Amino acid sequence: MSTWKTPQRIWLTGATSGIGEALATKLIAQGHHVVLSxxxxxxxDDLCDGHPNAYSLPVDISDHQAVIAAGEQISTWLGALDIALFNAGTCEYLDAQHFDMALIERVFTPNLFGTLYGVEAALPLLRAARKEGKPARLAATSSASAYLPLPRAEAYGASKAAISYFLESLRLDLDQEGIDVSVIHPGFVKTPLTDRNDFPMPMQVTAEQAADAIIAGLVKGKLDIHFPRRFTYLVKCLGILPPALRRHIGLRMTRRQEEQQ
Ligand SMILES: NC(=O)c1ccc[n+]([C@@H]2O[C@H](COP(=O)([O-])OP(=O)(O)OC[C@H]3O[C@@H](n4cnc5c(N)ncnc54)[C@H](OP(=O)(O)O)[C@@H]3O)[C@@H](O)[C@H]2O)c1
Structure with a gap:
C-alpha cells in the first residue's frame, strides 16, 4: 500500500462514513497524525479510540465559524498541516418539474461552501508547514460528475464542478507559495451515499479501493486523482463532445433509467 516516507499531519473531513471512513482507517494505521472531522x-471517537495519532474534531462543515474554530484547534494540536483533505459532502437529486431551491442550497452549502470554509481554515496551517520547509498539499473530493452534466444531477454535479474549477484556479495562485492542490474525481463508489441511488452505477468500486487510489494519488502528488480509470476516462471523453451529442447521450441515459425503474 502507498504511503509517505515520514508521518504526515493530515486533516480529513467526512471521516465517519464511506470513502472518508476508509481513508481515516488506513491513514491512522499508517501512523500519520490524523485529525478527523x-x-x-x-x-x-470510535475511529480514534486507542490511536494516540488520531484526533477527533467534530464540526459541521456548513458552519463557517465552527470550521474556522476547528482550524484553530488543529493549530494548537499540530502547529501545521502537511495535507488538508476536504472530503465531506452530500448528494440529493433535483426534480426539475418541482424546482427546489432549498434542496439546491442543502447540497451546495456543505459541498461547495463547506469545502471553501475548510480551505480558508487550512491555508494558514499549510503555510506553517511550508515555513518549516515541508511540502504542503490541499485536496478535495469532487466527482466524475463534474466532467459531464448528468440528468437530475444539477445541484450535486454543479457543486462538484464548482469545487474542481475553484481548486484548479487556486492551484495556479498558490503555486508561488509552494502549496500544491489535488482534485479528486471518483466514479461510483459503494457507500451509504450511493446506496440511496435508484439507477445503475457502472464500474462501482469499494470504499477501500477508493481510499487506496486517493492515498496513492496524494503520495505521487497527482493533480487530478480519478478512478476507476476505465470509467473516468470514458466520462472525460463524453464531456468534451459537442453539446448536441452530449444532449443526445444524456437523453438516452435518462430514457434507459426510466425503462429500468
Ligand atoms: N460514493 C461515490 O460514488 C462518490 C462519487 C464521487 C464523489 N463522491 C464524494 O465523496 C465524498 C464522500 O462520499 P461518500 O460516498 O463516502 O459519502 P458518505 O458515506 O455519505 O459520507 C459522507 C461523509 O461526509 C460527512 N458530512 C456530510 N455532511 C457534512 C457536514 N455538513 N459537515 C461535516 N461532515 C459532513 C458525513 O459525516 P456526518 O454525517 O457524521 O457529518 C460522512 O462522514 C463526498 O464529497 C461525495 O460527494 C462520492
Whole structure:
C-alpha cells in the first residue's frame, strides 16, 4: 500500500462514513497524525479510540465559524498541516418539474461552501508547514460528475464542478507559495451515499479501493486523482463532445433509467 516516507499531519473531513471512513482507517494505521472531522462525534471517537495519532474534531462543515474554530484547534494540536483533505459532502437529486431551491442550497452549502470554509481554515496551517520547509498539499473530493452534466444531477454535479474549477484556479495562485492542490474525481463508489441511488452505477468500486487510489494519488502528488480509470476516462471523453451529442447521450441515459425503474 502507498504511503509517505515520514508521518504526515493530515486533516480529513467526512471521516465517519464511506470513502472518508476508509481513508481515516488506513491513514491512522499508517501512523500519520490524523485529525478527523464530521458531525457525528461518537463515530469520530470510535475511529480514534486507542490511536494516540488520531484526533477527533467534530464540526459541521456548513458552519463557517465552527470550521474556522476547528482550524484553530488543529493549530494548537499540530502547529501545521502537511495535507488538508476536504472530503465531506452530500448528494440529493433535483426534480426539475418541482424546482427546489432549498434542496439546491442543502447540497451546495456543505459541498461547495463547506469545502471553501475548510480551505480558508487550512491555508494558514499549510503555510506553517511550508515555513518549516515541508511540502504542503490541499485536496478535495469532487466527482466524475463534474466532467459531464448528468440528468437530475444539477445541484450535486454543479457543486462538484464548482469545487474542481475553484481548486484548479487556486492551484495556479498558490503555486508561488509552494502549496500544491489535488482534485479528486471518483466514479461510483459503494457507500451509504450511493446506496440511496435508484439507477445503475457502472464500474462501482469499494470504499477501500477508493481510499487506496486517493492515498496513492496524494503520495505521487497527482493533480487530478480519478478512478476507476476505465470509467473516468470514458466520462472525460463524453464531456468534451459537442453539446448536441452530449444532449443526445444524456437523453438516452435518462430514457434507459426510466425503462429500468
Ligand atoms: N460514493 C461515490 O460514488 C462518490 C462519487 C464521487 C464523489 N463522491 C464524494 O465523496 C465524498 C464522500 O462520499 P461518500 O460516498 O463516502 O459519502 P458518505 O458515506 O455519505 O459520507 C459522507 C461523509 O461526509 C460527512 N458530512 C456530510 N455532511 C457534512 C457536514 N455538513 N459537515 C461535516 N461532515 C459532513 C458525513 O459525516 P456526518 O454525517 O457524521 O457529518 C460522512 O462522514 C463526498 O464529497 C461525495 O460527494 C462520492
Amino acid at each position: 464530521a458531525r457525528n462525534q461518537e463515530a469520530l
